[in-house]
Amino acid sequence: xxxxxxxxxxxxxxxxxxxxxxxxxxxxxxxxxxxxxxxxxxxxxxxxxxxxxxxxxxxxxxxxxxxxxxxxxxxxxxxxxxxxxxxxxxxxxxxxxxxxxxxxxxxxxxxxxxxxxxxxxxxxxxxxxxxxxxxxxxxxxxxxxxxxxxxxxxxxxxxxxxxxxxxxxxxxxxxxxxxxxxxxxxxxxxxxxxxxxxxxxxxxxxxxxxxxxxxxxxxxxxxxxxxxxxxxxxxxxxxxxxxxxxxxxxxxxxxxxxx
Amino acid sequence: xxxxxxxxxxxxxxxxxxxxxxxxxxxxxxxxxxxxxxxxxxxxxxxxxxxxxxxxxxxxxxxxxxxxxxxxxxxxxxxxxxxxxxxxxxxxxxxxxxxxxxxxxxxxxxxxxxxxxxxxxxxxxxxxxxxxxxxxxxxxxxxxxxxxxxxxxxxxxxxxxxxxxxxxxxxxxxxxxxxxxxxxxxxxxxxxxxxxxxxxxxxxxxxxxxxxxxxxxxxxxxxxxxxxxxxxxxxxxxxxxxxxxxxxxxxxxxxxxxx
DNA sequence: AAATTTTGTTCCTATTATCGGAACAAAGTT
DNA sequence: AACTTTGTTCCGATAATAGGAACAAAATTT
Numbered sequence: 242x243x244x245x246x247x248x249x250x251x252x253x254x255x256x257x258x259x260x261x262x263x264x265x266x267x268x269x270x271x272x273x274x275x276x277x278x279x280x281x282x283x284x285x286x287x288x289x290x291x292x293x294x295x296x297x298x299x300x301x302x303x304x305x306x307x308x309x310x311x312x313x314x315x316x317x318x319x320x321x322x323x324x325x326x327x328x329x330x331x332x333x334x335x336x337x338x339x340x341x342x343x344x345x346x347x348x349x350x351x352x353x354x355x356x357x358x359x360x361x362x363x364x365x366x367x368x369x370x371x372x373x374x375x376x377x378x379x380x381x382x383x384x385x386x387x388x389x390x391x392x393x394x395x396x397x398x399x400x401x402x403x404x405x406x407x408x409x410x411x412x413x414x415x416x417x418x419x420x421x422x423x424x425x426x427x428x429x430x431x432x433x434x435x436x437x438x439x440x441x442x443x444x445x446x447x448x449x450x451x452x453x454x455x456x457x458x459x460x461x462x463x464x465x466x467x468x469x470x471x472x473x474x475x476x477x478x479x480x481x482x483x484x485x486x487x488x489x490x491x492x493x494x495x496x497x498x499x500x
Numbered sequence: 501x502x503x504x505x506x507x508x509x510x511x512x513x514x515x516x517x518x519x520x521x522x523x524x525x526x527x528x529x530x531x532x533x534x535x536x537x538x539x540x541x542x543x544x545x546x547x548x549x550x551x552x553x554x555x556x557x558x559x560x561x562x563x564x565x566x567x568x569x570x571x572x573x574x575x576x577x578x579x580x581x582x583x584x585x586x587x588x589x590x591x592x593x594x595x596x597x598x599x600x601x602x603x604x605x606x607x608x609x610x611x612x613x614x615x616x617x618x619x620x621x622x623x624x625x626x627x628x629x630x631x632x633x634x635x636x637x638x639x640x641x642x643x644x645x646x647x648x649x650x651x652x653x654x655x656x657x658x659x660x661x662x663x664x665x666x667x668x669x670x671x672x673x674x675x676x677x678x679x680x681x682x683x684x685x686x687x688x689x690x691x692x693x694x695x696x697x698x699x700x701x702x703x704x705x706x707x708x709x710x711x712x713x714x715x716x717x718x719x720x721x722x723x724x725x726x727x728x729x730x731x732x733x734x735x736x737x738x739x740x741x742x743x744x745x746x747x748x749x750x751x752x753x754x755x756x757x758x759x
Numbered sequence: 760a761a762a763t764t765t766t767g768t769t770c771c772t773a774t775t776a777t778c779g780g781a782a783c784a785a786a787g788t789t
Numbered sequence: 790a791a792c793t794t795t796g797t798t799c800c801g802a803t804a805a806t807a808g809g810a811a812c813a814a815a816a817t818t819t
Contacts, residue, residue, distance in 0.1 A: 242545045242549070242768095243541075243542055243545065243768095243769080244542060244545055244546040244549060245506050245510065245542045245543055245545075245546045245805085245806080246506075246777090246804095246805065246806090247504050247505075247506035247507050247776085247777070247805080247806085248506050248507050248509070248510035248543055248546045248547070249546055249549075249550075250504075250507070251504065251507035251510065251511075252510075252546070252547070252550045252552065255571060256550075259570075259571055259572065259574055260574070266794095266795070266796075267795080267796055267797080268794080268795070268796080276778095276779095277778065277779045277780080278779085278796085278797090279777095279778075279779055279780080279797085279798085279799095280777080280778060280779070282502075282796075282797065282798085283502050283503060283504045283777080283778095284504055284507055286501045286502065286503055286504075286797095287503040287504045287507045287508050287511070288507070288511070290501070290503060290508075291508075291511045291515070292607065292609075293511065295606055295607050296796095301786085301795075301796060302796095305571075305572055305575055306606065306607065307606050307607075307609065307611040307629050307631065308629065309571045309572030309575070309629075310572040310573075310575060310576075310611070310613070310628050310629030311518075311572075311628065311629025311630060311631075312514060312518055312564075312568045312571055312572070312629070313518065313564055313568035313569040313571070314569075314628055314629055314630075315518055315519070316564055316568070316569060317569075327617075335594055347554055347565065347566050348551065348554050348565070348566075350551075350566065352566040352569070354569070358586075369569050369570065369573055370566050370567065370568075370569030370570020370571070370573055371570055371573075372566065372570075501797095502797095502798080502799095504776085504777080505775095505776065505777090505806090506776080506777085506805085506806070525765095525766065525767075526766080526767055526768080527765080527766065527767080535807095535808095536807065536808045536809080537766095537767085537768090537808085538768085538769085538770095538807070538808055538809080539806080539807060539808070541767075541768065541769085542806085542807095545768095555767095560766080560767060560815090
């Protein structure tokens with residue numbers, strides 16, 4: 242695969258600016274990326290022309306522009322999946338005080354597409370576009386369970402599983418074993434396996450062809466919400482996932498709580 | 501301002517892919533951008549390597565990748581303004597069934613940063629990053645009114661004002677005249693000036709230095725919500741804006757409803 | 760089922776955009 | 790007021806890019 246060096250440099254500038262809070266000057270960007278200031282200047286000027294970056298009028302430093310925000314937002318608004326899931330997530334977040342997520346598999350990665358924070362005390366931040374792990378999250382395990390073992394192994398990857406908490410499953414076979422339970426019950430759990438002190442419950446959303454197209458999950462802190470139980474959350478999640486699936490035209494017998 | 505031709509081509513590919521719903525093939529992208537297929541291939545490969553675009557495994561066509569989604573989302577989560585405003589918008593959207601927006605001025609453009617749709621029947625879509633007009637929206641006029649006439653003229657631009665509805669103000673001087681009322685009352689209105697059948701009310705948010713840093717607005721359809729009045733909406737909007745300003749450390753005497 | 764068009768992708772070299780040191784003016788700092 | 794550091798421009802040596810041609814794999818048509 243041949244690649245364009247100049248375009249790559251521009252993307253590196255975007256990545257850098259996306260990762261830093263404060264605006265950066267041309268020479269500082271150049272330093273961090275080991276590029277010549279003149280080159281950096283050219284990249285930044287081009288990015289600026291397309292509003293991917295903007296220059297602060299006072300400090301003359303650069304930060305991400307609004308195009309960085311708007312890029313990809315059409316993916317959300319034009320999407321049947323997103324518009325079907327949004328009301329369900331909002332309902333769960335508002336009425337039940339849960340942090341709700343919708344995610345899809347893209348290029349063997351688990352990507353969050355929607356994140357609706359509960360208005361309650363703990364907002365578990367996870368911005369759209371963020372990549373997460375299959376083996377440690379309830380959403381990830383729910384999606385794994387909807388595939389065969391071969392695909393699941395491919396999604397888990399060849400590298401050692403990342404250890405995120407003391408309860409993260411570290412063996413691929415242990416994860417695969419867990420999927421049997423997920424398939425039987427219709428939902429997956431993550432008991433402090435992804436974030437310390439956070440419980441998650443996830444289930445899959447299916448489209449008209451019955452294929453699993455997304456994972457829907459909720460997360461909460463049992464320390465702050467002691468009245469919340471896995472079982473109650475599982476009921477809410479599977480119902481919400483089924484509601485979305487129904488809206489996508491999924492056959493009724495493929496729903497988690499099939500009739 | 502010199503610019504990088506290759507980077508520009510890559511950005512054009514992103515713009516194209518962002519604007520089309522269906523995935524596009526290499527040769528189709530090349531055709532629409534008048535580029536050679538081999539060149540397009542190189543750009544797309546590079547963008548793909550950084551996950552800005554992904555290739556559909558079946559059709560081998562390309563669409564935006566998850567990096568297009570995640571780029572810029574840190575702007576939202578790390579931002580004091582956004583995290584201060586989000587709860588207020590959510591409250592207005594949920595309890596009062598209003599579509600709520602937060603926007604800032606960037607590079608002489610009015611950019612939506614947050615959009616919280618009401619769970620009610622009419623969701624007035626406006627994705628984050630979208631650019632809107634100063635002269636036709638309540639948020640825009642509120643922000644204009646917070647500046648002096650010279651700055652306001654600069655923000656309105658030199659081109660003729662876009663006509664969006666039959667009630668859109670088309671004369672710059674008429675808009676500037678209107679700002680006096682906005683300054684006196686503390687809020688701006690848009691009565692079907694931006695979207696037919698949609699009323700909007702907006703006010704400004706100020707930071708610790710008292711500077712207007714953002715506009716907060718709500719929109720609703722009076723046909724569907726006949727009980728809603730401009731006056732009631734104005735009270736909610738100015739209160740919400742003041743709450744956000746307070747959270748940003750704004751001096752109390754600079755608030756709209758000053759003590 | 761065979762023929763044909765269209766697809767994504769790679770190769771290659773003339774061409775052209777890019778690189779980066781040097782130079783400049785404007786801010787900021789000492 | 791002297792000095793440093795900043796964003797920005799210039800320009801010749803250089804290295805990356807452009808794009809036609811070629812290929813194999815799909816998709817389409819015959």
